[in-house]
Structures are given as structure tokens and as C-alpha cells.
Amino acid sequence: MRVNTLLVGTAMMALVGTALPAAAEDSVYIPLLTYRTGAFAGSGIPIADGMHDYFKMLNARDGGIGGVKIVTEECETGYTAQKGVECYEATKAKGALVYNPWSTGITLALIPKATQEKIPVLSMAYGLSAAAMGKTFPWVFNPPLTYWDGLSVAIKYVGDKSGGLDKLKGKTIGFIYLDAPYGKEPIPLLEGLAKDYGFKVAKYPVPADKMQDQSSQWLNVQQDNPDWMVMWGWGAMNPTAVKEAAKVGYPMDKFIGVWWSGSEDDARPAGPGGKGYLTLNFTATGADFPAVQDIVKHVFDKGNSSVKEKSKIGEVNYNKGVYNSVLMAEAIRTAQKITGKKVINAADMRLGLEALEISEARFKEIGLGGFAAPVKVTCDDHSGAHAVYLQQWNGTKWVKASDWIAPMKDKVRPLLEKDASDYTAKNAPWPARSEDCPKS
Amino acid sequence: MEQVLEVLSMVLVEPFARMATNPAFLVQVIWEGFVSGVLYALIALGFVLIFKASGVFNFAQGIMVVFAALTLVGLHEAGVPAWVAVALALVVMYVLAVGVERIVLRPLVNQPDIILLMATIGLTRVLVGFGELVFGGEPKVMIANELGIPSGVWRIPLFDRVVVIKLIDLTAAIVAIVMVAGLAFFFSRTRIGRALRAVADDHQAALSVGISLEQIWVIVWFAAGIVALVTGIMWGARSDVSFALEIIALKALPVLILGGFTSVPGAIVGGLIIGIGEKIGEIYWGRLIGGGIESWLAYMIALLFLLFRPQGLFGEKIIERV
Numbered sequence: 001m002r003v004n005t006l007l008v009g010t011a012m013m014a015l016v017g018t019a020l021p022a023a024a025e026d027s028v029y030i031p032l033l034t035y036r037t038g039a040f041a042g043s044g045i046p047i048a049d050g051m052h053d054y055f056k057m058l059n060a061r062d063g064g065i066g067g068v069k070i071v072t073e074e075c076e077t078g079y080t081a082q083k084g085v086e087c088y089e090a091t092k093a094k095g096a097l098v099y100n101p102w103s104t105g106i107t108l109a110l111i112p113k114a115t116q117e118k119i120p121v122l123s124m125a126y127g128l129s130a131a132a133m134g135k136t137f138p139w140v141f142n143p144p145l146t147y148w149d150g151l152s153v154a155i156k157y158v159g160d161k162s163g164g165l166d167k168l169k170g171k172t173i174g175f176i177y178l179d180a181p182y183g184k185e186p187i188p189l190l191e192g193l194a195k196d197y198g199f200k201v202a203k204y205p206v207p208a209d210k211m212q213d214q215s216s217q218w219l220n221v222q223q224d225n226p227d228w229m230v231m232w233g234w235g236a237m238n239p240t241a242v243k244e245a246a247k248v249g250y251p252m253d254k255f256i257g258v259w260w261s262g263s264e265d266d267a268r269p270a271g272p273g274g275k276g277y278l279t280l281n282f283t284a285t286g287a288d289f290p291a292v293q294d295i296v297k298h299v300f301d302k303g304n305s306s307v308k309e310k311s312k313i314g315e316v317n318y319n320k321g322v323y324n325s326v327l328m329a330e331a332i333r334t335a336q337k338i339t340g341k342k343v344i345n346a347a348d349m350r351l352g353l354e355a356l357e358i359s360e361a362r363f364k365e366i367g368l369g370g371f372a373a374p375v376k377v378t379c380d381d382h383s384g385a386h387a388v389y390l391q392q393w394n395g396t397k398w399v400k401a402s403d404w405i406a407p408m409k410d411k412v413r414p415l416l417e418k419d420a421s422d423y424t425a426k427n428a429p430w431p432a433r434s435e436d437c438p439k440s
Numbered sequence: 441m442e443q444v445l446e447v448l449s450m451v452l453v454e455p456f457a458r459m460a461t462n463p464a465f466l467v468q469v470i471w472e473g474f475v476s477g478v479l480y481a482l483i484a485l486g487f488v489l490i491f492k493a494s495g496v497f498n499f500a501q502g503i504m505v506v507f508a509a510l511t512l513v514g515l516h517e518a519g520v521p522a523w524v525a526v527a528l529a530l531v532v533m534y535v536l537a538v539g540v541e542r543i544v545l546r547p548l549v550n551q552p553d554i555i556l557l558m559a560t561i562g563l564t565r566v567l568v569g570f571g572e573l574v575f576g577g578e579p580k581v582m583i584a585n586e587l588g589i590p591s592g593v594w595r596i597p598l599f600d601r602v603v604v605i606k607l608i609d610l611t612a613a614i615v616a617i618v619m620v621a622g623l624a625f626f627f628s629r630t631r632i633g634r635a636l637r638a639v640a641d642d643h644q645a646a647l648s649v650g651i652s653l654e655q656i657w658v659i660v661w662f663a664a665g666i667v668a669l670v671t672g673i674m675w676g677a678r679s680d681v682s683f684a685l686e687i688i689a690l691k692a693l694p695v696l697i698l699g700g701f702t703s704v705p706g707a708i709v710g711g712l713i714i715g716i717g718e719k720i721g722e723i724y725w726g727r728l729i730g731g732g733i734e735s736w737l738a739y740m741i742a743l744l745f746l747l748f749r750p751q752g753l754f755g756e757k758i759i760e761r762v
Binding site for chain 1: 678687
């Protein structure tokens with residue numbers, strides 16, 4: 001393993017020109033599939049920065065994790081599945097511990113490959129919802145919750161505001177979404193819940209080349225006049241949708257975006273018109289956490305961050321990137337504990353991810369108390385279906401607008417099981433799980 | 441049989457019934473289509489100008505829109521007053537035009553068109569990389585207020601309902617119409633315009649009568665740069681200023697197919713037909729097949745026209761003797 005590590009390190013130095021830690025030091029290699037270019041760069045850049053900066057901070061402050069440095073290498077996907085797969089193929093031989101595709105399309109393309117080649121995929125709150133079924137997808141993890149869990153929270157919130165879920169009968173819920181695998185992912189659950197609660201669904205797909213011209217979609221909204229709107233948007237689609245909603249006079253406090261539609265750059269361009277817009281979220285906003293302050297101290301202040309303005313540290317998508325790295329870092333620690341090894345491999349990482357548990361106390365211990373809800377992944381449930389809260393744009397910043405709301409596990413879980421079963425049937429012969437569950 | 445009648449009713453009767461029962465909404469749809477149409481025409485115009493002068497399909501037109509808009513916003517963020525930033529952005533676009541002529545076009549005179557097309561693809565990559573290096577990839581907010589672009593809406597009562605006109609859309613439409621008319625006049629009624637047409641017909645013949653190919657190319661690329669800046673301001677104000685704007689340029693393709701690659705009026709009429717046609721199609725027929733049909737409907741409309749006029753609406757009919 002030591003030889004492999006050195007080989008990886010040498011290759012890394014040649015490829016990316018990164019100053020690696022001294023050859024005597026142990027390291028693990030994590031390729032980061034990011035997009036700093038193209039139509040979705042606005043969302044991709046802060047996430048990439050957050051991921052990098054947390055690892056850089058751990059390397060600088062603690063000397064890595066358990067005495068092992070984290071070596072990262074970015075591969076630009078441009079949010080396209082083809083480039084994402086190319087990145088996977090180009091980096092897997094370097095001893096990749098885990099892949100973070102940052103695109104549902106790329107995740108869907110990697111699930112069969114990574115399962116076959118036994119490299120974990122961490123699709124944090126995105127990707128294939130059914131991947132939460134750990135018994136079917138032992139190599140795929142999607143904590144803290146799936147898209148289906150998120151949608152169930154949105155419907156629960158709408159029900160709550162309407163006087164109960166039974167009051168949804170006869171109402172119309174509009175669903176505006178990026179016409180891509182990501183945007184389409186929650187539709188089966190939405191249609192299922194519509195049957196259960198008797199509401200109608202009006203769908204408004206937004207093709208990628210119409211992200212910045214959604215007048216047709218919002219004219220349809222204007223005509224249908226749905227009681228509530230739910231959005232699964234990304235990149236330039238989000239600010240345009242918020243602007244268009246304001247233009248047609250749609251009540252912003254009845255417009256709920258998914259957690260990927262709730263960055264500052266999504267709401268800010270709408271100006272005062274965006275006031276009241278709601279989105280789901282599972283991480284805190286702001287830099288007022290000891291770990292984030294350590295990023296400022298050890299990374300930003302020393303000129304080692306890609307972030308240009310300090311104020312960007314702590315913004316919504318930056319914190320999502322940090323959270324993604326926290327999940328990986330804690331999984332590495334867990335894997336080191338389980339295996340007793342300092343330098344772990346992909347199989348060990350899978351064990352760490354499957355036994356991942358970050359309690360409230362642990363979040364506090366790592367300097368992120370109150371940053372997110374406690375997370376627990378199990379052999380059976382790779383997402384954990386954790387709670388999220390709603391945040392609301394007040395015209396200048398996001399403010400918390402609800403308590404933590406748990407997903408409708410009773411509704412979502414059976415559908416996830418069915419979807420996982422359908423997936424394996426479509427992708428037959430799907431390998432049966434051969435991996436044991438972690439002992440602790 | 442009953443099902444067939446139902447489908448026929450959904451396709452041939454219901455959409456028109458919806459139009460008749462809510463004419464104010466139909467007006468709203470046509471207005472939105474008109475605004476999109478003039479903005480498409482503006483993008484298409486950038487392509488047409490360069491194609492007329494050099495026979496090159498300028499693949500870089502989309503990124504020129506992004507580059508111009510980012511330059512404007514970037515300069516303003518650096519503390520330059522809004523209208524001074526506009527002037528400086530124009531200077532940057534002029535420098536770009538000169539640079540393209542000197543570095544890309546001049547060494548490729550009389551090369552096959554495909555070589556020039558490849559050169560513009562290369563130019564696109566260079567501008568993407570340079571733009572990201574200088575301005576970063578984060579979205580920026582267009583300085584619409586600072587430029588005096590109004591942000592309110594007009595609510596016009598019509599047929600007992602209300603038609604909403606966003607002032608920014610109205611401004612975009614007016615600016616685009618003025619730009620299109622100005623450029624059409626410039627290139628059809630002035631000496632430079634005639635020189636441009638001569639260059640478009642035959643580079644060598646134009647050179648032989650004393651027309652400076654280099655000068656014409658700089659003028660045309662600069663004009664395309666001005667168009668890119670205006671397009672970037674208008675589209676950027678409707679959404680945000682990011683590299684996603686590059687995709688907008690794709691909307692010019694069906695417009696060019698329809699209007700012809702060499703016709704300024706074609707770009708205008710084509711833009712309007714595509715803009716209004718795709719909106720009406722999406723709103724009244726889109727739902728029948730799941731919605732989101734605008735992206736390909738534009739090409740369907742263009743192809744339908746091409747069945748009857750292969751050279752496009754106003755394109756030049758080329759007869760080649762064999």
C-alpha cells in the first residue's frame with residue numbers, strides 16, 4: 001500500500017504540479033469531480049472551493065486525518081455525464097478513495113461502473129434516490145437525505161401551511177424542473193403523493209438551453225395558477241425562475257426550491273422581488289463556526305484558497321462543499337478506526353461510509369456545532385433520511401423559516417425499495433451484495 | 441375512433457378555443473414571443489454580419505456575448521462608472537476585433553471556410569479560458585439599474601384581464617429594434633456596407649478594386665462585438681451574467697436556418713417567427729407531449745420553411761453550373 005501511495009503521489013506531482021507532502025508522509029487520494037467552467041459554473045465553483053478548503057485546513061491544522069494527508073485532484077466535468085465518466089476513468093487507477101460526481105447524470109453513469117470496480121460513490125443529497133437501499137447499492141451513498149425525502153418535506157410543509165395534508169385534496173402543486181436526470185428524479189414520488197393526497201401536479205420542464213428564458217414556463221404557471229410551486233433547479237435556471245416568478249406576481253412565500261436552488265446567487269438577482277422565496281436546506285449559512293474560522297485562518301489568510309472574496313466563505317453552496325468534505329473526512333476517520341489502518345483504500349472507505357455517524361456532540365467537537373443535523377448511515381439505509389429546514393430570502397440574506405422537518409419515511413421508503421428493485425431488474429444481472437456490514 | 445376524435449380535438453380545437461376564450465393571455469404570449477424574437481434576431485445578426493463579410497460561421501459569437509457582458513460588469517465592479525464601463529467595454533471589443541483580424545483571420549485569407557470555422561472554435565476556447573481567468577466563473581448581476589434600464593412592470597387591462605409588460609423587456613425590444621434598424625441601414629446604405637457586400641461576394645475581386653479586406657473585417661467583427669455587448673446586457677438583465685449565456689447563442693441557429701445566413705432582414709423576420717412560434721407552440725400545444733418542446737420546435741419551424749425555400753426566407757439563391 002505504501003508503494004502504491006508513493007506511486008500515486010509521484011503521478012499526482014507530475015500531473016497536477018501540486019506540491020505534495022514529503023514522500024515519507026502517508027497520504028490518501030481523493031479525486032474531486034468539479035465544474036468551474038460552463039453553464040453551471042456559478043453553482044460548481046463555491047462547492048469546489050468549500051470541498052478543497054476543508055481538506056486544506058485539515059492538512060494545515062492537523063496534518064491531515066489520523067496522520068494521513070489528503071491529496072486532492074480536481075477533474076473538470078462541465079456538469080456533463082460524458083466528461084464525468086472520462087474523469088472517473090482517468091483517475092481511478094491512482095487509488096481513488098471515493099467519487100463525488102456532483103451531478104445526478106454523472107452519478108447514474110457511475111453507479112454500475114463503481115459497483116463493478118468497487119469504488120464508493122458519495123452523492124450527497126443528490127443522484128439516484130433508490131441508492132439509499134444499501135443492500136442493493138453497497139457502493140453508493142447519498143446522505144443526509146434523498147431527493148424523494150426532500151420532496152416529501154416540501155409536501156409536508158405545504159400540507160402544514162394548508163391546515164393538514166388532507167387539505168391538499170383538489171389543490172394544484174406546480175413542479176418546475178431542469179429537464180435533465182436531476183430535475184426528473186423526484187417526479188415518481190410527486191406523482192405517488194399526488195395520488196395519495198388527491199392533489200394535482202402541473203409540470204413545467206425547463207430545457208438546458210432555455211434556463212435563461214423561462215417566459216413560456218411562467219406563462220403556463222400564470223394560466224394554471226397552482227396553489228404552490230416546487231422547484232428542482234440548478235445553475236442559471238434558479239435566478240431566472242425567481243425573477244420570472246416575481247414578474248408574473250406569483251406569491252414568493254408559496255414557491256419552494258430544493259436545497260440546490262437556494263444559494264445567495266439564486267435569489268439576489270431578483271432584488272426585492274425575490275423576498276419571501278423559500279428553499280429547503282440541510283446546512284447552516286454563515287462562517288460563524290470554529291472550523292470555518294479555521295479555514296479562514298489556515299487557508300484563506302495564507303492565500304491557499306481559490307475563494308477571491310472572504311465574504312464568499314460561509315455562503316450556502318460553499319458550506320455545502322465543506323459539508324461534503326466533512327462527510328468524507330469523518331468516513332475516513334471511521335474507516336481508520338474500523339480497520340486499524342492509517343492509509344485506507346476504497347474498500348475501507350466504503351466501510352467508513354457505511355458506519356458513518358456524526359452526532360451533535362461530534363459536530364461540536366470538530367468545530368461545526370449547529371452546522372447540520374446529526375447524520376447516521378447504516379448498512380440498510382445509505383442516506384439516513386435526515387431532517388431539513390426551510391430558509392427564506394429576506395431580500396438581502398437567507399433566514400431560517402422553519403424547524404427541522406423529518407421526511408415522510410413511511411411514504412418514501414416503500415417507493416425507494418420498489419425503485420431499487422426496478423433498477424436491478426433493468427440492469428440485470430445486478431450483482432448481489434457480497435460485502436458484510438461493519439461490526440461497529 | 442373515439443380516441444382519435446379526442447386527440448384531434450386536443451390538437452385542432454382546444455388550443456384555438458383557449459386562445460379565443462382568453463385573448464388577453466394570447467396577447468401576453470405573443471408579446472413574450474416578440475421580445476424573445478427580437479433578442480434572437482439580435483444574436484443572429486452577429487452571426488450574419490460576420491458570415492456576410494467572410495463566409496465564416498462565427499462559432500465564437502456566443503462567448504463574445506458572455507465576454508462583453510462580463511467585461512462591462514467586471515469594469516463596474518472595479519469602480520468604473522456604468523456608462524464609462526460601457527465605453528471601455530466597447531474599446532475592449534474593438535481591440536478584440538483587431539486582434540482577431542491580425543492573429544486569426546489575416547493568416548487564413550483564401551483558406552477553405554472550414555478552416556476559418558475551426559479557427560473560430562479555437563477562438564471560443566481562448567475566450568472562455570481568458571474570460572474565466574480574468575473574471576472567474578461565478579455569476580454576476582447585470583448593472584441594469586446603473587444603466588438606467590427600468591425594472592418595473594406595466595399592467596395593461598385588456599379584455600377584462602391584465603397583460604403584464606416588464607419594462608426591461610420593453611426596453612430590450614426597443615433597443616434591439618433600434619440596433620437592428622441601425623445596422624441594417626449602415627450595411628445597406630453606406631459605402632462601407634457596399635464594400636462589405638463586395639467582400640462577401642468575392643475576396644479577391646474586392647481586393648482588386650481597392651477594398652481593404654483587413655479594414656472590413658475589423659469593422660464587421662467590431663459591429664458583431666457591439667451586438668454582443670447589447671445582447672449580453674439585455675439577456676444578462678433578464679437572468680444573470682454567467683457563462684450560461686453562451687447557450688443563448690444556440691437559439692440563433694434555427695433563426696439563421698430560417699432567415700438565411702446572409703440576410704439582415706432574414707435575421708429579423710426569422711427571429712420573430714421563431715420567437716413567437718415557439719412560445720405559441722409551447723403554451724398551446726406543448727403540454728400534449730409533456731412540455732419543454734421549445735428547444736426543438738424552433739428547428740421544426742425552420743425546417744418546415746426550408747421545405748419550401750431551401751435558401752431560407754431571404755437567403756441568396758445560389759445557382760452553380762456544373
